[in-house]
Amino acid sequence: MIIETINNQRVLTPDENMWLCNEGQKVVSDKVYLGIEANESDWTEITDERKQELEALWYEDATSGDSDTATVEDYQNALAEFGVAL
Amino acid sequence: MTNIELLAENVKRGKSDIDEIYNKGYEDGKAEGGGTWDFTKYLTSMQLNASVVEITDNIYFDLSAFGTGLNYFASNVPFSCEKITVKLSDNTTSIQGAFSNFVNVAQDKLKEIEIIGSTGGITSFSSTFCRTNLERITSEIDFSSCTYNHNCFFNATSLKELRIKPNSIKISISFSSSSDLTDESINSIVNGYADMTGQTAPVLTVHATVKSKIIADDAKDDTDPTKRFWLRTLTSKNVTLA
Numbered sequence: 178m179i180i181e182t183i184n185n186q187r188v189l190t191p192d193e194n195m196w197l198c199n200e201g202q203k204v205v206s207d208k209v210y211l212g213i214e215a216n217e218s219d220w221t222e223i224t225d226e227r228k229q230e231l232e233a234l235w236y237e238d239a240t241s242g243d244s245d246t247a248t249v250e251d252y253q254n255a256l257a258e259f260g261v262a263l
Numbered sequence: 264m265t266n267i268e269l270l271a272e273n274v275k276r277g278k279s280d281i282d283e284i285y286n287k288g289y290e291d292g293k294a295e296g297g298g299t300w301d302f303t304k305y306l307t308s309m310q311l312n313a314s315v316v317e318i319t320d321n322i323y324f325d326l327s328a329f330g331t332g333l334n335y336f337a338s339n340v341p342f343s344c345e346k347i348t349v350k351l352s353d354n355t356t357s358i359q360g361a362f363s364n365f366v367n368v369a370q371d372k373l374k375e376i377e378i379i380g381s382t383g384g385i386t387s388f389s390s391t392f393c394r395t396n397l398e399r400i401t402s403e404i405d406f407s408s409c410t411y412n413h414n415c416f417f418n419a420t421s422l423k424e425l426r427i428k429p430n431s432i433k434i435s436i437s438f439s440s441s442s443d444l445t446d447e448s449i450n451s452i453v454n455g456y457a458d459m460t461g462q463t464a465p466v467l468t469v470h471a472t473v474k475s476k477i478i479a480d481d482a483k484d485d486t487d488p489t490k491r492f493w494l495r496t497l498t499s500k501n502v503t504l505a
Contacts, residue, residue, distance in 0.1 A: 186481075186498055199505070202435045202466045203413070206505035208474070210494060215464035215503045239390060239414040 178222050187211040191222050198223040203235050321346040327380075331356045341367035351380035356408075358385055363393035365418070371396050374421075378402040383428070388412040392419055400425040406455065407431040416441060424448055427455030437468035444473050446491070453493045459501040466503045477504065 178197070179190040189209040191197045197206045197220045205228050209220055223231070321344045326333065329352040337347070338360045364371055373396060382388075383405035392400065393414060398421050405428040406412070412434060416422060422441040425448050432455045438444065444452075452467070459465055469477070481494040497504050 186494065197505070199466060202468075204435075204437065204439075204466055204468050204505050206468070207471070208505075210498065210504040212459065212464035212501035212503045213498050214460065214501045239393065239417045 178220075180217060187215075187217070189217065189220055195222045195224060196228045197221070198228070198231065200231070203231075205231065319343045321348070323348045323350070325350045327352050330354060332359075333357065333361045334359045335363075336361045338363050339366040340364065341370035342373040343370075345372055346375040346377065347373060348377040348379060351378060351382070353380065354384075355380070355382075356385055357387040358382070358391050359387045360390040360393075362397070363390045364395070365393065368395045373397060375399040375401055378404075381405055383407045383431075386410050388415045390414045390417060392422070393417045395420050397421060398423050402426070403428050405431050406433070406436075409434065412436055425451065427451045429454045430457045432456045433459065433462075433465065435466040435468070438473065439468045439470055442470040442472040444470075446476070449473060449476065449493060450491055453491075453496050456497065456500050456502050458499075460499075462501065464501045464503050466505050467497060468505045474504065 178192060178195075181188045181190070187210070189197055189211065191207065197209050198204070199206075199219050200221075201219065205223070211217065322342070324347065326336075327350050331352075331354050333349075333351070333355055334357055336349075336358075341364065362376055364373075371394070373394065376392070376397065376399070378400070379402065385405075386408050388406070388409050389411050390413070393416070395418050397419055400422075401424070403426045407428065409432070415436060416438050418440050419438070420440045421443065422438070423443045423445055425444075432452075436452075438452065449469075456465070456467070477493045480491050483490040494504065
C-alpha cells in the first residue's frame with residue numbers, strides 16, 4: 178500500500194492487483210482519500226478473490242430480511258389498531 | 264360500506280381479496296379529485312402487497328396516522344406508476360427497507376419518490392432506497408438523527424437526483440451503486456456532511472464515475488469558477504472518500 182500526501186491530502190493506493198478494505202464500514206475501494214483526522218490503519222489490502230467473497234457476503238446481508246410481505250395477520254392487526262372488530 | 268369496513272370484510276375472506284380494498288380506496292380518492300388512496304390515512308401500520316401493480320396513476324399515501332415505524336412499507340412492491348408521494352407521521356423514527364425492491368425489479372416503473380414531512384427524527388434508514396429503477400428523490404432528506412443507514416442506497420443504480428439537508432450526515436454512507444449522480448446531487452451530499460472534526464471519521468463511498476468527477480474537480484485551479492472544492496470540503500470535515 179502506498180501512502181502519499183498530495184496538496185495536504187493523504188491518499189491511500191493499494192499495490193497492483195490488490196484492493197483497499199475497511200471491513201468495519203463494509204467498504205472496498207481502489208483509492209482512498211482520508212479525512213483530516215482519519216486513521217490509516219482502518220484500511221488493509223485484500224486480494225480480488227477476498228473482495229468478491231466480502232461483497233457476496235455483504236449482498237446477502239443487504240437482501241436478507243428484506244423479503245417481508247404483509248400477511249393476513251398484519252392486516253388484522255392493522256384493523257385491530259384502528260378499532261375495527263372482525 | 265366504508266373502505267375500512269370493506270377491508271375488514273376482505274380480511275375475513277382472506278388475503279387474496281385485499282386487492283379490492285386498494286382499488287376501492289383508489290377509486291374513492293380519485294373521485295375526490297386527488298387520486299388519493301383515502302383509506303391509508305386511517306391506518307396505523309400496514310405493508311403494501313402486489314395489488315399496486317395495476318395502478319398506473321401516481322399515488323399519494325397519507326401515512327400521517329402511522330406509528331413510529333414505516334419499515335418495509337413498500338418493500339418488494341413493483342409500481343406501475345412513475346411517482347409515489349408519502350406523507351410521514353410526525354412520530355416516524357424508522358423507515359428501514361421502506362422503499363426497497365430486490366425481488367420484483369423487472370416490473371417496477373417507479374422513478375420518483377417524494378416524502379412530505381421531516382425525516383429529521385428518523386434513526387434508521389437501513390436499506391430504505393434500495394431500488395434499481397429509482398431516479399429521483401425529490402424531497403430534502405434530513406439525516407440529523409440517523410444512526411444506522413447501512414445499505415440505504417444499495418443497488419440504486421439509476422439514482423440521479425437527491426437533496427440532503429446541509430450538515431445533517433454524521434455517519435458513513437454509501438452511494439457505490441449510483442454512477443449517474445448529478446453535480447448538484449454530489450454537491451448536496453458533500454454539503455450534507457456535518458463537520459466531524461474531533462470525532463471518528465465517517466466514510467463516504469461513491470461509484471468510481473462519481474469519484475473521478477470529484478478528483479477531476481480537485482485538479483482544477485482554485486481560481487476556476489467552476490471548481491466546487493468537493494474533496495477539500497470533505498477532507499476538512501474529517502470525512503474519508505472511498
